[in-house]
Amino acid sequence: MIDNDLSQTVASLIGGLSTVVAFMALGLGLAQLQKKLTVVDTMWGIGFVLVALQAAFVASGGDGDSSIRWILLAMVGVWGLRLAWYLHRRNNGQAEDPRYADLAERDGRSFTRVALTRVFLPEGIAMFLVATPIMVGVNNLEVSTPLLVLGVLVWAVGLFFEAVGDAQLAAFKADPANKGKIMDQGLWRYTRHPNYFGDACVWAGIWIVVAGSSVGLATIISPLAMTLFLTKVTGASLNEKGMKKTKPGYDEYVRRTSGFIPLPPKR
Template structure:
């Protein structure tokens, strides 16, 4: 239905890759100065905004729909900006995240090598895969209105799940009486990771918006990679490993609560 100009797509992919490499190099330098790997969490959302902006500018030289790249930029900016601000407020004055601390200590190599090989390089690769709809789909020659509406609805569901889940957890942690307790209220009653589920929906929605072309359709690797990254790599798996060590009763919470997709509690 919709064709992409091959040379324009290659230019967008090259520009996006260059932006990611430069941004991750900046993040690595910042982490080394602060001796803190947690800074990558704040940079994660901002990196996608940069890729979307670079891709939108490059798209001006092609024959693609003029509005679509900027719609994608707006979707990513709202998501990435909120996420970056939330994580910055949470992490800026806190000690190193236990997940990254354990990673650095267990590796045994110098901090700079751990930061590069175990954090920034893998996250740079993940960012490139996840950002493919921004780089490829932004060159679609026209917008599919049904896919745009569906994609925006899926994106909105994900954005609400992530932002509401984060707000509920932050409010829970503010109460001194909840120290050491497990958050199992609100959205956290139905999934152990509403924020991660929301992230996956956000990128599924972005992919749906661009899926009206064959190249855009192929970028389904984006929500797949994001979901794997969140559930199997540095997201839920590392988080739950730490929670089981520090939160009494967490195994029972795991037993009764869905790990990812929101479902009614068991038992």
């Protein structure tokens, strides 16, 4: 089992927590100014990049392997910046996302309380939990080559599904002829949520890279939490509730298409 610089890991975790709190406070302020909760979508990817940057900076003062810092920073940076740019382009100039609008309307409390207790606080907690492999892994004293290769492969599969799925959906929505239709082409033919499946794979891959140390192995909470959020909490479940209300024929799409893991469609 690979060793880990535990003192630097503690410092990275404290620094990561401080980064998440400060960034979510900034997001709350921006949401207040714009009166839009959708801003948190763009901030999600950027927040992980900032956590990775601070973790790499803190780890530079310890005995951890410098190569793993750059590898993890690159993996998080490519994923987080692509996601942030895509969501910014999708949401910029648009009305509030129906999921957030419905949340604010149903809650019945002030906008600030809803933003804090239902959006930014839960997202901040989720961000910290999911980012634990980064904050821990940058302090591993060695890199396990087999785990590195496997982790990067899983990460690459995830990035492919997320990026290609997003691009296919954007192209589908841009065609006026598809208005009111259900996206069931490309990757969306094999899973109703290729982007969410990709997201889960990205973080599973990152966890695999750092799992050579015992403390890195313990951060398995990261991919488990991300998968839970995507499938049961804020991702697929909320998305599908809205789709079933607004898209005729969506129930049939559900019957023939896998909900998460890509599989051949049922006849």
